[in-house]
Every structure is written in structure tokens, then in C-alpha cells.
Amino acid sequence: MVKIFIDFDGTITRKDVGDELFEYFGGTACKSLVNDYYQGKISAVECFRLEANACGKINLREFDEFILKHEIDPSFKEFLEFCKTQEIECYIVSDGLDYYIAKILDRYGIAIPFFSNHLELIQSDEKEYVYMNLSFPHTDEECDRCACCKRNIMLERCSDEDLIVYIGEGYSDFCPVRYADIILAKEELQRYCQKEKIPHVGYNSFDDVLQYFKKMKKLQSSRKIFGLKKRRQAQLARRDLFIGG
Numbered sequence: 143m144v145k146i147f148i149d150f151d152g153t154i155t156r157k158d159v160g161d162e163l164f165e166y167f168g169g170t171a172c173k174s175l176v177n178d179y180y181q182g183k184i185s186a187v188e189c190f191r192l193e194a195n196a197c198g199k200i201n202l203r204e205f206d207e208f209i210l211k212h213e214i215d216p217s218f219k220e221f222l223e224f225c226k227t228q229e230i231e232c233y234i235v236s237d238g239l240d241y242y243i244a245k246i247l248d249r250y251g252i253a254i255p256f257f258s259n260h261l262e263l264i265q266s267d268e269k270e271y272v273y274m275n276l277s278f279p280h281t282d283e284e285c286d287r288c289a290c291c292k293r294n295i296m297l298e299r300c301s302d303e304d305l306i307v308y309i310g311e312g313y314s315d316f317c318p319v320r321y322a323d324i325i326l327a328k329e330e331l332q333r334y335c336q337k338e339k340i341p342h343v344g345y346n347s348f349d350d351v352l353q354y355f356k357k358m359k360k361l362q363s364s365r366k367i368f369g370l371k372k373r374r375q376a377q378l379a380r381r382d383l384f385i386g387g
């Protein structure tokens with residue numbers, strides 16, 4: 143079976159909602175925290191916690207309005223409809239926060255399983271103002287580069303018979319693509335794949351992704367699932383992980 147794992151911020155949405163949100167409510171402090179994170183000075187979880195602290199008390203209405211201003215790729219819904227008719231499973235894997243992911247998907251009437259970090263809003267002593275309380279249900283025991291381990295989520299949901307597709311654009315997609323058979327990459331992720339010589343398909347929008355899958359469907363044969371083939375390096379990476387290498 144073909145299973146597709148899709149990044150949220152910057153891939154489904156036009157902009158990185160998480161980054162924008164922290165910068166808007168937490169100011170320049172959040173920007174320098176993100177730099178510290180990229181330089182490896184702090185872990186992803188530490189970065190999130192410090193960013194939430196920097197945001198302090200937030201006006202709930204302003205927070206929700208800010209989230210709902212964000213738009214998604216106009217072809218994403220059509221792509222999901224196509225996957226449904228082809229019995230392809232789709233999942234969102236995100237190192238962002240469930241609160242805004244759920245709100246944005248809901249606004250567009252999209253129902254798709256997603257995995258991410260968890261945001262709870264705690265009422266403050268002031269009416270209409272809340273605090274951010276973050277928790278991280280999908281951390282990896284050994285790696286703290288991401289708060290939500292996309293690789294683990296992906297591999298837990300796939301068996302040897304499945305063909306894994308990954309669609310993304312940025313830093314939090316660098317790790318999972320190593321384990322995926324087919325990679326659709328744009329922007330930072332595409333540059334990373336080029337540098338690391340990871341075979342991938344470039345795209346700009348979900349319309350390109352849709353056209354790619356329609357084209358591949360025509361190549362369907364007994365040896366290929368949906369015209370797609372497993373990637374040897376990804377199979378080896380998955381096996382190494384399973385063995386504990």
C-alpha cells in the first residue's frame with residue numbers, strides 16, 4: 143500500500159505558521175532562540191519551551207485570529223480527494239503544534255490524521271488571556287533534534303509491504319526523507335536532497351504533486367505499486383534502524 147506522510151508548516155500552509163506565531167507573540171527573543179536551535183545550542187523541546195515562555199500571556203482571540211489568517215496550498219484538498227479514490231493513506235507529520243493545525247484543517251473542512259506536538263492553553267488571571275503549555279508526545283529517546291520524531295511516526299505506521307512517500311520543504315523533513323522511498327521536495331528540503339544526493343522529485347505546489355501521482359498511476363504494473371518503486375537506500379536505512387545500527 144502507498145502511504146504518504148506530509149509536512150504541515152510551509153508545505154500544506156503557504157507560510158510557517160509556528161515560526162510566525164512565535165515571532166509575532168514572543169518577539170525577537172523567539173528569533174534568536176530559533177537561531178540557537180539551528181546552531182545546535184539547544185534542543186527542539188528546549189527551544190519550544192523557551193519560546194512559549196517568551197510569549198507570556200496571550201490574548202486568546204488575537205491568537206485564534208492570527209492562526210486563521212494562514213492559508214493552505216489551494217490544490218491540497220484536490221490532492222487528498224484523489225488519494226482517497228486511489229485508496230492511498232495520507233498522514234500529516236509536523237514538528238509544529240496541534241492547536242493551530244486542527245484549527246486550520248477545520249477551517250478548510252479537511253479531515254486527515256495528524257501527529258505533532260501538543261499545545262494546551264491555560265487560562266490566566268486576566269479574562270481572555272491565556273498561557274501556552276506545551277507537551278511532546280512524540281519525542282525520540284536518543285535524538286533531540288526534533289521535538290516530534292517524524293521518522294518514528296512514519297515507520298510505526300508502515301510495514302515491509304508499504305511504499306513510503308514523503309512530501310516536505312524544510313529542516314524538520316531532513317531526517318524522515320532518509321527512510322522514505324519516494325520524496326517530493328521543494329525549497330530547503332530540495333537543496334538538502336541535492337546536497338546529500340538523495341533522489342527526489344521537485345515540486346512547487348500540490349498541483350504538481352497531483353500531476354506526478356496521476357502520471358505514475360499510468361505506469362502501474364505487477365512489479366510496481368502505483369508505478370512507484372522502493373528505494374534501496376531507504377530500505378537499508380529502515381533495516382539498520384530495526385536492527386539497532
Ligand SMILES: [Mg+2]
Pocket residue numbers: 149150151152153311312313314
Ligand atoms: Mg515545514
